[in-house]
Amino acid sequence: DARVTQTPRHKVTEMGQEVTMRCQPILGHNTVFWYRQTMMQGLELLAYFRNRAPLDDSGMPKDRFSAEMPDATLATLKIQPSEPRDSAVYFCASRPGTGGYEQYFGPGTRLTVT
Amino acid sequence: AQSVAQPEDQVNVAEGNPLTVKCTYSVSGNPYLFWYVQYPNRGLQFLLKYITGDNLVKGSYGFEAEFNKSQTSFHLKKPSALVSDSALYFCAVRDTNSGYALNFGKGTSLLVTP
Numbered sequence: 001d002a003r004v005t006q007t008p009r010h011k012v013t014e015m016g017q018e019v020t021m022r023c024q025p026i027l028g029h030n031t032v033f034w035y036r037q038t039m040m041q042g043l044e045l046l047a048y049f050r051n052r053a054p055l056d057d058s059g060m061p062k063d064r065f066s067a068e069m070p071d072a073t074l075a076t077l078k079i080q081p082s083e084p085r086d087s088a089v090y091f092c093a094s095r096p097g098t099g100g101y102e103q104y105f106g107p108g109t110r111l112t113v114t
Numbered sequence: 115a116q117s118v119a120q121p122e123d124q125v126n127v128a129e130g131n132p133l134t135v136k137c138t139y140s141v142s143g144n145p146y147l148f149w150y151v152q153y154p155n156r157g158l159q160f161l162l163k164y165i166t167g168d169n170l171v172k173g174s175y176g177f178e179a180e181f182n183k184s185q186t187s188f189h190l191k192k193p194s195a196l197v198s199d200s201a202l203y204f205c206a207v208r209d210t211n212s213g214y215a216l217n218f219g220k221g222t223s224l225l226v227t228p
Contacts, residue, residue, distance in 0.1 A: 004157070031214055033215070042218070042220045042221060043158075043204065043218045043221070045215055048214060048215060050214060055212070055214065056212060056215070091157055091158070093157075093158075095214075101146055101148075101163070101165075101208050101214075101216070102148055102160045102163055103160070103216060104160065105150075105157035105158040105159070106157050107156060107157045108156075108157050
């Protein structure tokens with residue numbers, strides 16, 4: 001049963017610290033998305049990649065957030081420095097290059113910045 | 115811009131009764147529409163999609179959705195609700211500007227009572 005995996009599942013950190021979240025997309029999926037979910041804003045698209053190239057990161061605060069795909073099996077989302085308002089659940093999702101456009105989500109990383 | 119609206123924050127239904135979760139869309143061209151479900155502390159799970167063809171789409175866990183072009187709606191339905199269907203439901207539409215991303219609604223919380 002192919003799944004998107006994310007690590008860590010939970011992260012508590014202090015304001016100002018660097019946070020790195022990792023995602024392993026489903027093998028063979030070439031499009032990877034990062035989302036953030038909060039009660040106030042709902043589900044927000046932060047960035048996405050196709051064939052490891054960033055296509056859109058307009059949803060991301062540029063000064064502190066960065067997203068990369070070092071290889072086809074790993075996507076990372078980094079926050080430096082972190083702030084309390086970054087507290088949220090961060091989801092990774094992937095989809096194959098062809099097909100019906102549905103995305104498959106990972107379990108999320110719950111980030112708490114104190 | 116391609117968007118969906120979910121007019122109800124919460125839907126309450128008794129177990130065994132039919133349920134409907136509403137979604138309306140605003141797109142230029144033909145819409146690609148999706149429903150996802152999110153259980154507590156989990157990622158979003160794909161339920162079903164409409165791309166083309168039959169207006170009644172069947173999906174996972176006994177759910178179905180009806181595409182109505184004249185009313186620009188894509189309501190999610192189930193003939194007989196289960197307590198285990200209680201979750202957060204998201205409608206989404208393909209973003210034709212990017213071709214890859216999905217634009218999600220704010221979600222509707224479904225509560226099925228015994």
